[in-house]
Amino acid sequence: MRAFVRVLIPLVGVLAALAWAAAALLNGTARAWYEKDVSLRAHLVVAGAREALVTHLSGGDRKRVGALLAEIARDDRIMAASVCGRGMRTLARTGVGPSAYECDGLRERFGDPGEGGRLELDRVEDAEGGLVHLTVQPLLDDGGEVLAHVALVHDLSFVARREAALRRYTAGAFAIVAILASILTVFVRRLSWRTWNEELRRLLTLGWAAPGASARSPRKEFQPLLSDVRQLVSDLAAEQGLGAGGRWSAERLHRTLTETLHGEGIVTLANREPYIHDRAPDGSLRVLHPASGLVTALEPVMRACSGVWVAHGSGTADRAAVDAHDRVRVPPGEESYAIRRVWLTPEEERGYYYGFANEGLWPLCHVAHTRPVFRAQDWREYQRVNRRFADAVCEEVDGPDPIVLVQDYHFALAPRMIRERLPRATIISFWHVPWPNAERFGICPWANELLDGLLGSSVVGFHTQLHCNNFTDGVDRYLEARLDRERQSVVLGGRESLVRAYPISIDWPNRWAGEAPPAAECRRQVLAELGLPPDAKLGVGVDRLDYTKGIEERLIAVERLLERFPHLRGRFTFVQLSAPSRTLIDRYRELSERVDAIAARVNARFAEGAWRPIALMRAHHEPPAIFRYLRAADVCYVSSLHDGMNLVAKEFVAARDDERGVLVLSRFTGAARELTEALLVNPYDVEEASAALATALAMPPDEQAARMRAMRAFVADFNVYRWAGRMLVDAARLRQRDRLSTRLNLGLHSVHEVKP
Numbered sequence: 221m222r223a224f225v226r227v228l229i230p231l232v233g234v235l236a237a238l239a240w241a242a243a244a245l246l247n248g249t250a251r252a253w254y255e256k257d258v259s260l261r262a263h264l265v266v267a268g269a270r271e272a273l274v275t276h277l278s279g280g281d282r283k284r285v286g287a288l289l290a291e292i293a294r295d296d297r298i299m300a301a302s303v304c305g306r307g308m309r310t311l312a313r314t315g316v317g318p319s320a321y322e323c324d325g326l327r328e329r330f331g332d333p334g335e336g337g338r339l340e341l342d343r344v345e346d347a348e349g350g351l352v353h354l355t356v357q358p359l360l361d362d363g364g365e366v367l368a369h370v371a372l373v374h375d376l377s378f379v380a381r382r383e384a385a386l387r388r389y390t391a392g393a394f395a396i397v398a399i400l401a402s403i404l405t406v407f408v409r410r411l412s413w414r415t416w417n418e419e420l421r422r423l424l425t426l427g428w429a430a431p432g433a434s435a436r437s438p439r440k441e442f443q444p445l446l447s448d449v450r451q452l453v454s455d456l457a458a459e460q461g462l463g464a465g466g467r468w469s470a471e472r473l474h475r476t477l478t479e480t481l482h483g484e485g486i487v488t489l490a491n492r493e494p495y496i497h498d499r500a501p502d503g504s505l506r507v508l509h510p511a512s513g514l515v516t517a518l519e520p521v522m523r524a525c526s527g528v529w530v531a532h533g534s535g536t537a538d539r540a541a542v543d544a545h546d547r548v549r550v551p552p553g554e555e556s557y558a559i560r561r562v563w564l565t566p567e568e569e570r571g572y573y574y575g576f577a578n579e580g581l582w583p584l585c586h587v588a589h590t591r592p593v594f595r596a597q598d599w600r601e602y603q604r605v606n607r608r609f610a611d612a613v614c615e616e617v618d619g620p621d622p623i624v625l626v627q628d629y630h631f632a633l634a635p636r637m638i639r640e641r642l643p644r645a646t647i648i649s650f651w652h653v654p655w656p657n658a659e660r661f662g663i664c665p666w667a668n669e670l671l672d673g674l675l676g677s678s679v680v681g682f683h684t685q686l687h688c689n690n691f692t693d694g695v696d697r698y699l700e701a702r703l704d705r706e707r708q709s710v711v712l713g714g715r716e717s718l719v720r721a722y723p724i725s726i727d728w729p730n731r732w733a734g735e736a737p738p739a740a741e742c743r744r745q746v747l748a749e750l751g752l753p754p755d756a757k758l759g760v761g762v763d764r765l766d767y768t769k770g771i772e773e774r775l776i777a778v779e780r781l782l783e784r785f786p787h788l789r790g791r792f793t794f795v796q797l798s799a800p801s802r803t804l805i806d807r808y809r810e811l812s813e814r815v816d817a818i819a820a821r822v823n824a825r826f827a828e829g830a831w832r833p834i835a836l837m838r839a840h841h842e843p844p845a846i847f848r849y850l851r852a853a854d855v856c857y858v859s860s861l862h863d864g865m866n867l868v869a870k871e872f873v874a875a876r877d878d879e880r881g882v883l884v885l886s887r888f889t890g891a892a893r894e895l896t897e898a899l900l901v902n903p904y905d906v907e908e909a910s911a912a913l914a915t916a917l918a919m920p921p922d923e924q925a926a927r928m929r930a931m932r933a934f935v936a937d938f939n940v941y942r943w944a945g946r947m948l949v950d951a952a953r954l955r956q957r958d959r960l961s962t963r964l965n966l967g968l969h970s971v972h973e974v975k976p
């Protein structure tokens with residue numbers, strides 16, 4: 221209906237404008253014709269009566285002149301006629317007209333032409349009661365001398381009446397055309413919708429029909445759609461058929477795992493552990509939640525699925541918390557799964573984690589203008605540590621065909637290593653950071669080994685299709701593998717790996733948002749802690765202190781905001797929560813110093829009394845504290861220069877059940893493709909970013925609510941259970957196929973053996 225109105229309103233508008241223009245044109249033309257016509261008649265009348273008038277005037281017979289005028293005035297349209305003699309004195313007159321048209325009136329208005337002078341008029345005037353046409357013509361004797369003047373007044377009020385009638389007819393014609401056009405539009409729309417529907421139905425039927433069931437193939441213009449539609453329908457069928465339908469939840473994910481994958485537990489391999497045991501200053505054991513998007517996403521999945529999370533034991537008190545098998549059950553108090561801790565020597569950590577993973581692969585994958593460093597020693601450690609973790613995974617599985625989730629760029633080699641020991645394992649690898657294009661990827665001296673390692677997986681997942689394409693382009697360029705673009709897979713050494721996009725997300729309902737105090741209370745607490753008045757405006761940024769996050773650019777945008785909008789000085793405070801990260805790497809130390817320097821400069825520049833525009837909180841913050849800030853803020857600015865997804869953006873959305881607060885989000889995050897109601901910015905463009913911050917701070921509450929509601933609805937549906945569920949469903953299908961083909965191969969093999 222809306223589309224129909226959208227078509228119809230402009231159509232009626234155009235028709236109305238055309239009708240109005242046509243009526244104006246017709247009226248103008250008709251009026252010119254009428255006036256010309258009347259003028260001609262007036263001249264004809266006088267010419268016809270001239271001879272008689274001259275005769276009677278020359279004979280001084282005014283009575284006969286009057287009779288002649290009366291004869292002339294018998295014409296309905298002639299309102300009055302006068303003959304004016306010398307000095308424009310009335311010699312004869314007839315009819316009733318305004319005095320302005322009698323000889324005296326004419327003399328007053330146009331003057332006395334004088335002895336032998338001529339007065340000639342031919343004009344339309346607006347008189348009381350309507351338009352009139354006035355002609356004054358000199359009456360010449362046979363010698364060409366002016367004997368008198370004849371004035372004729374024609375009634376033109378009929379012109380206005382005819383114009384009104386014409387307008388009515390045009391309006392009527394327009395209404396008829398508009399009605400016909402509306403009927404025609406509805407009809408054509410219905411017809412094309414029905415045709416489209418029929419085509420689509422037939423197209424879908426053809427998709428499932430047995431070969432040759434229908435001789436007719438879909439119309440040419442629909443053919444490119446065929447694979448898309450089939451894919452869409454098969455995705456929907458997969459989501460509905462495998463596990464119960466509806467929104468993905470922890471329960472549904474668990475059901476999918478038990479029903480589709482027959483209850484097998486999961487072994488997750490990720491460098492970062494979800495719970496870190498640490499010593500509090502008083503010497504007691506405490507548990508910390510690391511700042512990591514990977515942990516944010518994976519932890520609820522593990523709680524739903526149960527199993528083992530194999531990770532680097534990085535906490536200072538980690539060893540004190542584990543059992544004899546280096547395992548500890550978590551979450552504390554709930555204990556639904558176990559962490560298996562792997563211990564690394566300082567050399568291993570330096571080479572594998574700081575070196576190859578974070579000085580090599582991290583800058584390689586992010587377009588943030590930091591040069592990757594590849595050292596042979598780091599590579600050796602990376603290989604060795606991948607082997608150690610792969611061995612730990614194999615120790616944790618409880619059968620020959622486990623489900624293993626391998627996470628991130630720390631473990632590109634582990635899938636192949638696990639595959640070698642467990643050929644029937646279902647290995648799902650997920651790359652949490654962007655994947656570079658083939659040319660860029662090629663600068664890594666061990667590009668082939670990394671690709672080969674990942675292709676030990678059954679499924680290789682990325683956040684976006686672009687990163688999938690980059691990966692398959694790399695495979696195409698550097699390996700002898702077969703790409704199956706239709707199935708979105710790579711076949712290497714006879715084994716297929718699906719390469720697909722699975723945009724990651726957070727748990728919904730979100731655990732931390734659910735546990736946080738109401739938004740108003742969070743705001744009250746946070747403002748009090750910062751020493752700000754209740755009407756202060758608050759911005760917040762939450763990140764690891766990493767050069768890909770655009771923290772420098774963010775603080776410079778705050779500086780520019782205060783330059784451009786001085787009314788915000790003393791009123792707006794930006795709180796940056798930055799968790800120290802990878803501090804042994806020079807580039808990170810350098811970043812930390814630069815961020816400090818920018819914050820100090822901006823604060824010094826705009827300080828007013830106790831107020832400072834930037835509050836830099838460089839410390840680890842636990843999720844409850846982070847959520848308090850997210851709920852208190854008027855604006856959250858995520859300014860990553862390049863980011864696979866960025867889950868802080870989604871956490872901000874989850875935190876705002878009060879439907880307030882504005883998200884300003886870098887275009888260069890995966891999240892920007894999904895949270896389109898955020899204010900999207902280029903973080904390098906300080907003008908654009910500062911303008912967006914100003915817009916956010918001035919946004920009316922109802923617009924904030926509308927944007928926030930839409931983003932919350934999106935994240936609720938596209939939550940992390942769906943992310944994991946889709947990967948598991950794809951893996952289950954592949955697993956089913958592999959099992960069938962193994963059985964078939966075994967069957968054929970036994971036939972060969974019996975034959976001889």
Ligand code: F6P
Nearest residue numbers: 492511512513514628652653801
């Ligand atoms: O997106 C998640 C992520 O960027 C991971 O790639 C990374 O492992 C994590 O956050 C944090 O980094 P780290 O484990 O080095 O502290």
